[in-house]
Amino acid sequence: MKRVFDLTLTLCAAVVLAACGDGDVSSTDAVETASGAVSDAGTQESPKPGREYDGTVSKPGSPFAMSYRIVGTPIVGSPVTVDLRVDSMLGSREVTIDYRINDLAAMSLHEAQPDQVRIAPVENESFVLQRVTVVPQREGRIYLNVSASYETDEGSASAIMAVPIQVGAGGRELQENGEVQLDENGEAVRVLSGN
Amino acid sequence: MKFAAKTRLAPLLALALAVTACGGGGSSASPGPTPTPNTAPTADAGLDQTATEGDIVTLDGSGSSDVDVGDSLTYAWEQTAGPNVVLSDPNIAQPSFTSPDVAIGSPAVLSFQLTVNDGIASNNDTVNITVLEAQDKVTIAGRLFYEFVPPIIRGSQCDGLDFGSTVERPIRQATVQLLDANGAVLDSTLAADDGSYSFSLVDADIEVRIRVRAELKSSGPASWDVEIRDNVDTSPNPPPLDRRPLYVTQWALFSSGVTDITDANFTASSGWSGTGYTGDRAAAPFAILDTIYTAMKTIVAVDPTATFPPVDGFWNVNNTPVSPTNIDIGELSSAFYDSGIDSLFLMGNANTETDEFDDHLVLHEWTHHFDDTFSRSDSIGGSHFLGESLDLRLAFGEGFAHALAAIALEEPQYCDTGAIPGGAGSFGFNTETNNSGTQGWFNELSIATLVYDLWDTNPDGTDTGSIGFGPIYDTMTGPQRTTPAFTTIFSFAAELRPMLPETDRDFVDTQLNRENIDTGLVDIWGDGQTTTPSGARNGGRDLTPIYTEVPTDGSIANVCINNDYVVDDVVNKLSDWRYLRFTTPTAGTWRVTAQANPVPPPTNDPPNPDIRDRSDPDLYIWRDGRFVTSGRSGDADIEIMERSFDAATYVIEMQEWRHEDDDAASDFPSRVCFDISMVAL
Numbered sequence: 013m014k015r016v017f018d019l020t021l022t023l024c025a026a027v028v029l030a031a032c033g034d035g036d037v038s039s040t041d042a043v044e045t046a047s048g049a050v051s052d053a054g055t056q057e058s059p060k061p062g063r064e065y066d067g068t069v070s071k072p073g074s075p076f077a078m079s080y081r082i083v084g085t086p087i088v089g090s091p092v093t094v095d096l097r098v099d100s101m102l103g104s105r106e107v108t109i110d111y112r113i114n115d116l117a118a119m120s121l122h123e124a125q126p127d128q129v130r131i132a133p134v135e136n137e138s139f140v141l142q143r144v145t146v147v148p149q150r151e152g153r154i155y156l157n158v159s160a161s162y163e164t165d166e167g168s169a170s171a172i173m174a175v176p177i178q179v180g181a182g183g184r185e186l187q188e189n190g191e192v193q194l195d196e197n198g199e200a201v202r203v204l205s206g207n
Numbered sequence: 208m209k210f211a212a213k214t215r216l217a218p219l220l221a222l223a224l225a226v227t228a229c230g231g232g233g234s235s236a237s238p239g240p241t242p243t244p245n246t247a248p249t250a251d252a253g254l255d256q257t258a259t260e261g262d263i264v265t266l267d268g269s270g271s272s273d274v275d276v277g278d279s280l281t282y283a284w285e286q287t288a289g290p291n292v293v294l295s296d297p298n299i300a301q302p303s304f305t306s307p308d309v310a311i312g313s314p315a316v317l318s319f320q321l322t323v324n325d326g327i328a329s330n331n332d333t334v335n336i337t338v339l340e341a342q343d344k345v346t347i348a349g350r351l352f353y354e355f356v357p358p359i360i361r362g363s364q365c366d367g368l369d370f371g372s373t374v375e376r377p378i379r380q381a382t383v384q385l386l387d388a389n390g391a392v393l394d395s396t397l398a399a400d401d402g403s404y405s406f407s408l409v410d411a412d413i414e415v416r417i418r419v420r421a422e423l424k425s426s427g428p429a430s431w432d433v434e435i436r437d438n439v440d441t442s443p444n445p446p447p448l449d450r451r452p453l454y455v456t457q458w459a460l461f462s463s464g465v466t467d468i469t470d471a472n473f474t475a476s477s478g479w480s481g482t483g484y485t486g487d488r489a490a491a492p493f494a495i496l497d498t499i500y501t502a503m504k505t506i507v508a509v510d511p512t513a514t515f516p517p518v519d520g521f522w523n524v525n526n527t528p529v530s531p532t533n534i535d536i537g538e539l540s541s542a543f544y545d546s547g548i549d550s551l552f553l554m555g556n557a558n559t560e561t562d563e564f565d566d567h568l569v570l571h572e573w574t575h576h577f578d579d580t581f582s583r584s585d586s587i588g589g590s591h592f593l594g595e596s597l598d599l600r601l602a603f604g605e606g607f608a609h610a611l612a613a614i615a616l617e618e619p620q621y622c623d624t625g626a627i628p629g630g631a632g633s634f635g636f637n638t639e640t641n642n643s644g645t646q647g648w649f650n651e652l653s654i655a656t657l658v659y660d661l662w663d664t665n666p667d668g669t670d671t672g673s674i675g676f677g678p679i680y681d682t683m684t685g686p687q688r689t690t691p692a693f694t695t696i697f698s699f700a701a702e703l704r705p706m707l708p709e710t711d712r713d714f715v716d717t718q719l720n721r722e723n724i725d726t727g728l729v730d731i732w733g734d735g736q737t738t739t740p741s742g743a744r745n746g747g748r749d750l751t752p753i754y755t756e757v758p759t760d761g762s763i764a765n766v767c768i769n770n771d772y773v774v775d776d777v778v779n780k781l782s783d784w785r786y787l788r789f790t791t792p793t794a795g796t797w798r799v800t801a802q803a804n805p806v807p808p809p810t811n812d813p814p815n816p817d818i819r820d821r822s823d824p825d826l827y828i829w830r831d832g833r834f835v836t837s838g839r840s841g842d843a844d845i846e847i848m849e850r851s852f853d854a855a856t857y858v859i860e861m862q863e864w865r866h867e868d869d870d871a872a873s874d875f876p877s878r879v880c881f882d883i884s885m886v887a888l
Contacts (some may be wrong), residue, residue, distance in 0.1 A: 067530025068777070070590045071541050071560075072571050073609065073621055075634055075643075077592045077774075079530075099774050101594035101644050110631060114558050138774050153536075155527065157559055159631035166362025172559050172625050172632030174529045176538065183441065184536050187556075189478075189524040190487050192437075192452050196392045201420070202437045202452040204489035206475045207459065 065097060069173040076100045076160050076171035086148050086179045091122050094175055096142040098160045105162055106132045107140055112157040115185075119154045119177060120147050151180030245327045248273035248280055252321040252334035258306045259341045259465045265303040266294075266334065271323045278325040287333065289317030306338040314339045341411070341465045347385065348405035349471030351378040351398050351419055353493035356477055356564045358622040359630070363637040365622035367630025368564060370479050377402025378475065378493050379500050381419050388414040388460055397424075411465045417473055418457035421492035423500055429507045431515035433499050435492040438521035438552065439537045448534070448548060449519060454492035483627075484557055488524060491563035495520050495553065498566040498616075499573050505615040506577070509677045510684075516580045518573070519550040522563060527556040528632075541590070542568055544575035551576065557627040567621040570612035577611065578604060582683040583832050585693045589779035593636065594644030596743075596772040596781040597651060599695040599733075599753070606654020606696075607683075613638040613655070614662050614676060639667055645742035646723045648696045648733065649772075649781040653722040657696070660718050669721050672714040678706045689831050690731050691856045693786060696724065697733035697753070704729060732788065744771040749782045749878070754858065757789040759797070759885045765804065767880040768863045778867040787859040789885055791852045796888045801826055801861060803844040804882045810872040820872035822879050823864040830857050839864070849888060 070077035076098055083093040098107060110128045113119050121127060122145035131140045146156055154177045161170030190204035253267035268282050284297040292304040309315045315338045322331040352375040359366040383404040385394045393415065394406045409415065421435035437452045445451075458473045478488035499520065506513050525537035532540045534552065542562055544551045551572040554560035562568055578584035586604030591597055597605070613619045619639040625632020636643070636652070638659045646653045660670040662679060686702035687694060700719060704712045716726040728735030732754045739747030749767045757764050766787065772780035791797065803822040810820040821843035828835045828850070835857065838848035841864075863879045865871040 067540060068590050069528045069530050069540050070592050071528070071623055072568060072605065073623060073634070073636060074592050075594070077590055100592060101774075112631075155529070155558075157626070157631075159625070161631070164362070164364060167364030167366060168361075169364050169634040170625065170630075170632055171634065172528060174527045174538075174556075174559050176529050184525075186439065186441065186537070187524050190454075190489075193390075195453075195455070196390075200446075200450070200452040201455045203418075204454060204456045204475070204487040204492075205458075206419075206456040206473055206489045207486070 065095075069171075071171065074171045075102070075162070075169050078158065078160060078171060078173040080158070080173065080175045082175070082177065086177050088148050088150060088179060091145045091147050092177060094144050094146065094156065094177075096144060096158060096175075097139050098142075099139045100160075100162075101138060102133070102162055103138070104132055104135070106130055108161050109140075109142055110159045110161070111144055112159070113146070113155075114157070115154065116149075118148070118150050118152060119156070119179075120149060121145070122147055146177065148177060148179040150182075152182035153178050153184040245325070246274050247328035248278070248323045248325045248330050250321050250323045250330040250332035252319060252332040255335045255337070257337045257339065259339050260306050260308050261341060262306045262338075263303055264306050264336055265301055266319055266321070266336075268300045268321045268323070268332075271300070271321070271330075271332075273323075273325050275325065280323045280325055283322040283324070285320045285322070287318045287320050289315050289336075289338075292317065306336070309338050309340050311340050339466050342467070343411055344408045345411050345463050345465065346405060346407045346467040346469075347409050347415065347463060347471050348403070348467075348469050349417075349473065350402040351381075351383065351404060351417070351473055351475075352376060352402055353378050353475040353490040353497070354477040354479075355490070355494055356479070358564070358624050358633075358635070360620060360622065360635065363620065363635055363641055365620075365624055365630075365633045365635035367633050368561070368624050368627060370477070370481075373477060373479070375474055376494075376497060378419055379497055380423050380425070381493065381496060382422050382424060384418045384420065385409065386416050386418050386457070388416075409463050411463055413463050414460045415463050416457055416460045417471065418455050419475070419493070421454035421456075421496050423496060423503075428511060429503070429513045429515070431503055432517040433496060433503075433515075433520070434517075435496050435520045435522060437523050438534050439523040439525050440535055445535055448521065448550060451521070454522075456487075456489040456493070484524075488555075488563075491522060491524075491555065491561075492520075494563045494566075495522060495569055498569040501566075502570050502573055502577075502611070502615040505611075505676065506581075506680065509680045513581075516576075517549060518576050519548075520553065520569075521550055522553045522555050524555045524557070526552070526554045526562075527559050528554060542572055544572045544579075546575070546579045549576065549579075559626050560632055561624065561627065565623050566616055567609070567612040567618075568623050570615055571608040574608035574611040575604065578607065578683075583688045583690075583694055585695075585829075585832065587779050587784070590777045591651075591779060592774075593652060594650070595774060596645060596647070596649045598779050598781060598784055599649055599697075600693050601779050602649050602651045603654055603695045603699065605651035607658055607699075609638055609651065609655035610658035610662075613659050619659060619663070639663065639665070639670075645740050647740040648722070648724050648736070649740075650722075653724075654696055657718050657722050657724075658699075661715065669717050672711070674707060674711050674714065678703060678711075681706060691831050691858065692731040692754070692788075693829075693858060693860070694832075695733065695753075697729070698731040700724075701729050701731045745769070749785065754786045754788045755883070757787050757799075757859070757883050757885055759789055759791060759887070761884055761886040763882045763884050765880055765882055766861065767878055768861065768866070769878040770866045771877065773866070778862065783866065784860050784862050787861060787883060788856060789859070790856045791854050793887075794851070794853045796849060796851050798886050798888055799826065799828075799838065799846075799848045799850070799859075800884050801838075801846045801881045802884075803879055805880070806844050807876045807879055810874045819865070819868065819870050820875055821865075822881075823868070824879075824881055825862050825864045827860045828857050829860070830855055 065079035065081045068079040079097040081095040086092040155174040159172040195201045251270035258264045290307040294302040317336040355376045356368045359369045385406045423433040456475045475489040477490040478484045478486040529538035530540035553562035584604045585600040622635040664673045682703040690698040692698045801824040824846045826838040838846045
């Protein structure tokens with residue numbers, strides 16, 4: 013976990029540091045267990061949420077904070093387990109969790125893994141835990157997109173997080189948008205076609 | 208055009224005679240076929256044209272017609288007005304001529320009449336050719352727009368982007384450049400608020416293009432410097448962020464011509480083709496830029512000479528919600544503002560999150576920049592979600608950011624849109640009407656609703672008035688900058704009230720009460736808070752007093768810290784940090800002691816060879832918003848500081864480090880109390 017206050021001091025300011033999120037969580041060796049939540053996929057034992065997680069995503073105003081932990085080292089062709097935690101103030105309200113992989117040639121959900129689960133927090137808890145299994149098909153930095161949503165009287169609200177599965181040493185495949193050129197002052201500009 | 212009635216009597220009569228001569232068999236003469244009437248042709252001299260002197264102009268009568276099958280037309284062009292010219296052939300459908308010289312500012316109008324004839328009847332039409340002087344220099348003017356895609360709103364929630372409702376908005380105040388075919392900048396200007404621009408004295412008849420830079424530059428009277436850049440760079444040695452590429456958008460080359468151009472209008476496309484992004488997403492940087500401009504105009508409306516420090520916005524189509532943050536490859540754990548480099552970072556990956564059209568979110572982050580540079584924010588940041596009970600400084604920073612976004616956009620509905628298509632990751636709330644969690648001074652949405660309702664004029668329950676934005680701005684940029692307290696709703700409210708007439712103070716108090724904030728005493732310390740908020744945990748322990756006064760005579764104050772409100776294990780929640788204050792009567796050296804009392808018992812987290820089951824109080828001391836000193840020794844159960852202080856009022860924030868320590872014993876107590884004392888040395 014990033015120590016928020018220490019970072020603030022590092023920046024020599026008592027002002028905003030990544031004020032809306034940046035809840036990075038570093039992994040530790042400690043492993044604790046807590047009772048998992050009951051889901052459509054069954055009862056699961058998952059690590060205690062919080063500081064054991066590899067990362068947390070939460071946007072300003074979001075109804076959720078989402079955390080993940082990758083168990084083991086991903087390799088091509090072998091199932092990889094990802095532990096998920098979704099925090100909210102929803103009480104006992106049911107949450108739907110969806111999994112999506114954009115490049116199925118790069119990674120797929122395990123054959124026994126449903127792409128959607130509906131789950132409610134265990135009593136007196138404000139989070140749900142899930143475990144999802146994927147199978148990398150090639151090396152590189154591949155993303156499992158996880159979204160959590162709930163229904164309200166005024167529509168659906170959801171949040172999304174991309175879990176980075178690093179397989180081997182390959183890097184991320186980047187999408188292009190325009191091209192970099194030098195402007196009249198020799199400074200780099202990214203030129204977009206307006207048409 | 209005229210219509211000439213006629214019959215073809217001659218051919219029909221000859222045919223009738225021939226039939227009779229051949230002995231058709233009848234003894235009596237029968238009547239011949241009915242004569243077919245001729246229909247006159249229709250002359251069409253073509254559209255009126257504008258030409259420049261010396262141009263080859265072609266007249267076009269090819270649209271003339273005749274409904275009668277087999278009729279052929281003849282053409283006759285005749286000049287009826289204007290300086291005489293010589294037609295290449297006046298008897299063809301499309302003759303041409305060389306336009307004559309004309310005087311400066313005196314265009315000539317040449318008129319031609321076309322007569323068409325089908326052998327029996329004729330018809331005519333006219334056309335005018337306006338001839339202009341050829342210019343050595345021309346003016347190129349037009350308007351620039353970007354495509355803005357609004358959100359789909361259902362109730363108070365948002366459900367992705369509504370591409371079917373895309374609108375064009377003017378690109379305001381951005382730098383517009385005129386480039387030649389080699390990319391050299393011929394001229395530069397700023398787009399006006401309606402997106403209009405103009406370049407004069409441009410060489411005639413050359414190839415040029417329009418380029419617009421995603422930047423706002425002004426040197427006064429209100430000054431600003433905003434740039435939208437690309438953060439992603441996977442090269443081995445990427446340059447510093449402020450030297451990453453600035454976004455520019457340009458359009459195709461066109462001829463400057465020999466006359467003025469007034470309609471060189473261009474639009475930066477969203478890149479959406481109906482089913483996905485297939486083109487450059489050129490609108491995105493300008494959507495972000497324009498949203499920031501909207502906020503700056505809100506400020507300038509109450510402070511016409513405002514000086515906005517430089518700020519950069521970073522966006523890339525690969526920016527994805529991934530934690531931990533790695534800016535170079537586009538992995539961001541959130542949209543966020545980094546005060547250390549005066550930059551805000553926004554998502555752009557259509558598979559997960561795009562932020563460029565989420566104007567409330569953009570302004571939320573920009574407001575952190577405003578707080579950082581125009582005002583003061585003591586927010587400790589960190590991950591959180593809506594409805595949590597937060598550290599007061601974080602709650603105020605986040606709530607004020609929501610409110611200022613809604614004020615600047617004059618729209619209380621907050622939207623954050625997600626993946627395309629489908630909208631996964633989308634959410635929203637109404638700043639004015641929605642609640643989440645326990646309302647109070649620790650809830651960002653309470654703060655947002657309160658500040659927004661102070662400004663808005665829409666009657667809503669107890670919100671029946673408005674103090675306008677001026678007093679809010681004056682508070683934030685005035686006393687809030689130097690308040691000896693931390694920046695919270697209490698410092699804001701206490702500093703705002705004296706600026707208002709009594710009726711408005713009552714209005715403020717009503718809004719505070721609505722958010723469960725006591726108003727019997729409204730001071731910067733929140734000393735008037737006596738009511739335990741409904742929903743407070745464990746009986747509302749360790750919430751008040753918000754600041755504990757530390758005596759300077761050696762007597763003891765006892766303060767407890769708990770993590771009752773920690774939900775996602777990030778220690779930025781209510782009661783994670785407790786505030787203290789002291790006023791030194793004289794300058795000198797003082798000993799400040801925080802001693803755990805009672806000392807937490809050893810835990811059952813075996814084996815415990817270290818002190819991770821012992822308390823570790825940490826103290827940070829501030830004066831008027833400036834960091835003074837800290838005590839973070841790591842000594843078990845106690846922190847002792849000996850420091851020099853001026854005669855002044857100081858505030859202390861204190862935490863139990865073990866609540867944040869990754870390696871703390873798992874069953875370390877969730878609540879620890881301390882005896883705090885100060886003695887002069």
